[in-house]
Amino acid sequence: MLTNKIIKTSRTLKVFALAGIASAVSMSVQAEQWRGWNIHPPSYPNSMALESFAEEVAENTDGRIEPKVYHNGVLGAQPDAIEQTRNGALNFANFNMGPMGPIVPATNILSLPFIFQSPDDMYRVMDGDIGERFAEALEEKNLVALSWFGSGARSLYNTDHPVTTPGDVEGLKVRVMNNDLYVQMIDELGGNATPMAYSEVYQSLKTGVIDGAENNYPSFESSGHYEVAKYYSLTEHLILPECLCVAKSSWDELSEQDQGIVREAAQNAAVEQRRLWEERAETSRQRVLDDGVEINEVADKSAFQAEMQPIYDDFVASHPDLEALVEDVRAAQE
Ligand code: BDP
Numbered sequence: 001m002l003t004n005k006i007i008k009t010s011r012t013l014k015v016f017a018l019a020g021i022a023s024a025v026s027m028s029v030q031a032e033q034w035r036g037w038n039i040h041p042p043s044y045p046n047s048m049a050l051e052s053f054a055e056e057v058a059e060n061t062d063g064r065i066e067p068k069v070y071h072n073g074v075l076g077a078q079p080d081a082i083e084q085t086r087n088g089a090l091n092f093a094n095f096n097m098g099p100m101g102p103i104v105p106a107t108n109i110l111s112l113p114f115i116f117q118s119p120d121d122m123y124r125v126m127d128g129d130i131g132e133r134f135a136e137a138l139e140e141k142n143l144v145a146l147s148w149f150g151s152g153a154r155s156l157y158n159t160d161h162p163v164t165t166p167g168d169v170e171g172l173k174v175r176v177m178n179n180d181l182y183v184q185m186i187d188e189l190g191g192n193a194t195p196m197a198y199s200e201v202y203q204s205l206k207t208g209v210i211d212g213a214e215n216n217y218p219s220f221e222s223s224g225h226y227e228v229a230k231y232y233s234l235t236e237h238l239i240l241p242e243c244l245c246v247a248k249s250s251w252d253e254l255s256e257q258d259q260g261i262v263r264e265a266a267q268n269a270a271v272e273q274r275r276l277w278e279e280r281a282e283t284s285r286q287r288v289l290d291d292g293v294e295i296n297e298v299a300d301k302s303a304f305q306a307e308m309q310p311i312y313d314d315f316v317a318s319h320p321d322l323e324a325l326v327e328d329v330r331a332a333q334e
Contacts, residue, residue, distance in 0.1 A: 032250075032253075040219075046094050047069065049244075050269065052269050053244065061258050082099065088142075091247050092244070094242055096240055106133070115329060117333050123148070125333065143247070149270055149277075152216035155232060155233055160172070163231070166303055170190035174186045177195065182195070189307055205229055217280075230293050236301070
């Protein structure tokens, strides 16, 4: 009887011990579920690139990290998503540098109108040492920028008339992204700027709360704004980089090996995004033209640039520590 009991007990212990090992093993292979924020619909170049990133990370880490992308801004507006990624509630995201300015002042340099001469110049600058300096500034605010996406050039559009001179902006109510710099930008042109979430722009255009906004071809098209705003004027005043950013807390938890995998996947995603972008910009341009949008060139962009000088002056006056970086961004394009 007694021996029987001992045998039984030791069997039970063995079973517990095995269960313990099993749960330890399953804990060590338990996947990190990463939630990723994305404002665009699934067919947008950035979205497709984020999906490839997620897939490559899951595959190359053998499922240790399982990123999932939430498209269409369902996880919130961009300024909120930036905060959530900074505090680790979200793990990764594709952010535009426009709404980043209020949090990371150095990135406002990228929002100075006409700071980049072309998207290619922007890529060249961001892919080099200067891009590293922006990445360091982001990291100080708990965002690890692993690669840079493109977003073409942003131009003004409205429901009423073509814009060919700064005077044509006079009195227009223009939606801008959340950044005081853009309020000043529209003010200098004599318009009235309204910072507003991207998701609210369509309805606001339709109901006349605003007369116009500004964006690149793919966003102008995919958001449906072109259905309402029929005048797209090629001011090309902003050429903004976007990051594939990971929350610093998520990044710091990774082994060196996994950091390497995640970084490489982000860089591959940027290559893909930039390629897809080229195609999509053309498709979107064609689509809005087919829908009756009038696209006009702006022959004298220097007239718009001249109006922007106070923004540069004020920026440097309030951020003397950033003056050198402004100069370096400019000099890198000479
Ligand atoms: C798009 C950007 C997106 C911005 C949006 C906007 O890719 O990140 O949120 O513009 O205007 O071009 O808010």
